[in-house]
Amino acid sequence: MVDFFSKKNSLYVLKHLAIAVLIGIIVEFCKYAFNLEEPASDKMKEEFMSHFILSLIGAIIIAPIVEESIFRLPLKKNYFFPMSILILLLFISTSKYNVVIIAGILYVIGVIFAQLFNKIISLRYILIALSIASFVLVHFDNTDEKELYALDSVDLIFLFLPQLGLALVLSKVRLQTTFLNSIVLHSLYNLIILSLALLTDF
Numbered sequence: 001m002v003d004f005f006s007k008k009n010s011l012y013v014l015k016h017l018a019i020a021v022l023i024g025i026i027v028e029f030c031k032y033a034f035n036l037e038e039p040a041s042d043k044m045k046e047e048f049m050s051h052f053i054l055s056l057i058g059a060i061i062i063a064p065i066v067e068e069s070i071f072r073l074p075l076k077k078n079y080f081f082p083m084s085i086l087i088l089l090l091f092i093s094t095s096k097y098n099v100v101i102i103a104g105i106l107y108v109i110g111v112i113f114a115q116l117f118n119k120i121i122s123l124r125y126i127l128i129a130l131s132i133a134s135f136v137l138v139h140f141d142n143t144d145e146k147e148l149y150a151l152d153s154v155d156l157i158f159l160f161l162p163q164l165g166l167a168l169v170l171s172k173v174r175l176q177t178t179f180l181n182s183i184v185l186h187s188l189y190n191l192i193i194l195s196l197a198l199l200t201d202f
Contacts, residue, residue: 110127170186
């Protein structure tokens with residue numbers, strides 16, 4: 001059992017937090033340097049500015065707990081995976097993108113099989129891949145359909161590279177340590193990204 005408050009664990013979380021934030025900063029620098037297009041509107045930004053305090057609580061506390069419960073909790077055998085499946089199904093039921101729904105359903109199937117046949121290593125790797133893909137694709141719903149479809153493939157890839165980087169880091173942390181570590185890291189990441197966004201006026 002990992003001692004959450006130990007110096008070793010704190011340094012581990014901070015190291016992986018730095019990696020995730022650095023990926024985000026490098027991606028943003030590349031988008032600026034190569035003049036890549038982004039959607040003109042962003043639901044999350046608009047919602048954040050309209051309901052600042054509630055959005056802050058949602059981004060730093062609620063979203064990390066919910067998203068980690070869906071996408072990282074089932075990566076190890078546990079008895080709470082039905083809760084993860086239920087929350088994910090609620091998530092994807094409101095999505096307007098077929099690719100999000102399909103990826104979500106595949107991930108649900110992956111969770112069930114990986115939990116039932118935990119000894120099969122190949123299923124574990126498939127589950128990790130489905131978890132990462134679903135996490136990235138769920139963020140499609142933060143963007144307007146027309147604007148998202150108007151982006152070319154390079155712009156689209158760079159738009160969601162930070163989520164991919166974060167998903168990879170969080171999955172590694174979850175598999176190597178504890179679920180609590182992934183929640184804390186996700187929360188700190190959102191706090192830093194929001195702070196940088198506010199400082200640079202989005």
